[in-house]
Amino acid sequence: MINVERFLRPVSVSEAVNLLQEPAVFLLAGGTAASMVRDEKIRTVIDLSGLEELKAIDVNGQRIRLGAMVTMTRIRRHPGLPEALVRCARGIGSTPLRNVITVGGELAHGVYWNDLPVLLLALDAVVEVQSATEGVRRVPVAEFLAEHPKKALSGGRMITAVEIPLPAGGVSYEKFARTLVDYTLCDVAVRLRIEGGLVRDARVAVGGVVPLARRIPEAEQALSGMPATPESFAHAARAAVENLAFRPDFRISREYQKHLVETLVRRHLAAAAN
Amino acid sequence: MIPIQMDINGQMVELEVAPDLTLLDLLRDLGVTSVKKGCGEGDCGACGVLLDGVYVKSCLILAAAANGRRVETVESLGDVENPHPLQTAFVDAGAVQCGFCIPSMLLAAKSLIDENPDPTDEDIREGLDGNLCRCTGYVKQIEAVKMAAAAMRQEKEEGHE
Numbered sequence: 001m002i003n004v005e006r007f008l009r010p011v012s013v014s015e016a017v018n019l020l021q022e023p024a025v026f027l028l029a030g031g032t033a034a035s036m037v038r039d040e041k042i043r044t045v046i047d048l049s050g051l052e053e054l055k056a057i058d059v060n061g062q063r064i065r066l067g068a069m070v071t072m073t074r075i076r077r078h079p080g081l082p083e084a085l086v087r088c089a090r091g092i093g094s095t096p097l098r099n100v101i102t103v104g105g106e107l108a109h110g111v112y113w114n115d116l117p118v119l120l121l122a123l124d125a126v127v128e129v130q131s132a133t134e135g136v137r138r139v140p141v142a143e144f145l146a147e148h149p150k151k152a153l154s155g156g157r158m159i160t161a162v163e164i165p166l167p168a169g170g171v172s173y174e175k176f177a178r179t180l181v182d183y184t185l186c187d188v189a190v191r192l193r194i195e196g197g198l199v200r201d202a203r204v205a206v207g208g209v210v211p212l213a214r215r216i217p218e219a220e221q222a223l224s225g226m227p228a229t230p231e232s233f234a235h236a237a238r239a240a241v242e243n244l245a246f247r248p249d250f251r252i253s254r255e256y257q258k259h260l261v262e263t264l265v266r267r268h269l270a271a272a273a274n
Numbered sequence: 275m276i277p278i279q280m281d282i283n284g285q286m287v288e289l290e291v292a293p294d295l296t297l298l299d300l301l302r303d304l305g306v307t308s309v310k311k312g313c314g315e316g317d318c319g320a321c322g323v324l325l326d327g328v329y330v331k332s333c334l335i336l337a338a339a340a341n342g343r344r345v346e347t348v349e350s351l352g353d354v355e356n357p358h359p360l361q362t363a364f365v366d367a368g369a370v371q372c373g374f375c376i377p378s379m380l381l382a383a384k385s386l387i388d389e390n391p392d393p394t395d396e397d398i399r400e401g402l403d404g405n406l407c408r409c410t411g412y413v414k415q416i417e418a419v420k421m422a423a424a425a426m427r428q429e430k431e432e433g434h435e
Contacts, residue, residue: 031336
């Protein structure tokens with residue numbers, strides 16, 4: 001940030017995306033990532049705090065819409081949001097961090113400790129991305145993350161909102177960490193649609209133990225059409241462990257990571273089925 | 275350099291800041307040394323301030339981003355002659371040892387009670403979860419916040435009579 005020459009404060013998204021056309025810009029939302037940025041090439045900071053249109057939480061029967069500048073504290077205190085989402089927001093950082101960390105910021109950086117993307121994967125959320133040249137694009141969060149957020153946001157794009165389709169069905173989420181405010185060791189989010197005792201549709205997503213939050217298709221396929229029983233869930237949990245490329249973590253061993261994933265996936269499939 | 279202006283504890287300040295200067299370093303340069311620099315990277319919580327009434331860690335806020343905003347530090351609460359109920363309660367409960375974390379913790383507690391005048395122990399634990407204290411076990415501080423909240427509720431009731 002040392003070579004920043006201009007500090008711009010757009011008041012509308014259209015103004016912001018036009019400013020994003022310039023090279024070497026940094027988008028400033030809550031600011032918790034800005035302190036990590038040691039990039040001497042950055043010449044312009046675009047402060048998004050004046051974009052009131054990105055601060056809305058809107059819930060109707062079909063979907064939840066979270067503006068990119070909605071903070072974790074707002075989600076935490078919102079009475080109309082699903083329990084898993086509120087729990088996820090509560091688990092991110094500490095109070096003064098939750099007061100500034102935004103939905104957009106949780107998605108834009110692509111670091112292993114982002115918790116919200118894990119839950120958004122299980123919920124089939126859609127990331128709304130806007131740019132001056134392409135207008136508004138709606139990208140499934142799985143695609144957004146698989147491409148890597150840095151790439152998905154290249155070419156003057158910015159996140160404007162996240163949409164979560166409803167009804168979500170049986171959802172269960174946990175951030176496992178040493179303390180309530182520590183960085184994650186393992187995040188697990190699952191979602192199940194069960195009809196007549198059989199799993200019709202499953203989502204299994206993990207974070208923390210991998211470089212970037214991801215779904216585990218092998219575990220999801222292992223559940224498809226199977227009876228919603230502890231045996232099926234245990235089988236899917238083993239499939240989850242077998243198909244992950246784990247991230248080295250100096251705090252815990254590979255064996256511990258595997259044990260965590262297997263235990264948490266099994267436990268949360270059972271919770272989502274109830 | 276970036277021109278900014280802000281309200282610090284009721285006083286308007288106009289100055290030019292470097293783009294990478296944090297609000298924490300700016301405040302300390304201006305002599306507001308009640309705002310402590312512990313880790314400087316968003317972990318310890320000793321640098322908390324109220325920014326437009328919202329409790330934040332000032333080491334993570336760029337000074338340029340605080341342009342046009344209202345900053346409150348512990349000086350805005352009270353002083354030895356006229357302590358805020360929170361300051362009285364922290365002393366009465368014995369919640370202060372070395373004191374390094376306390377100015378920021380008082381502001382965390384202030385912001386908690388502003389939102390929630392009758393917090394439970396669980397609410398207080400969450401409200402103070404961004405503040406590391408190396409001396410105490412947090413027990414006395416939780417007690418102090420409860421006492422202060424009760425005193426502030428009573429003050430408010432008496433004010434309405």
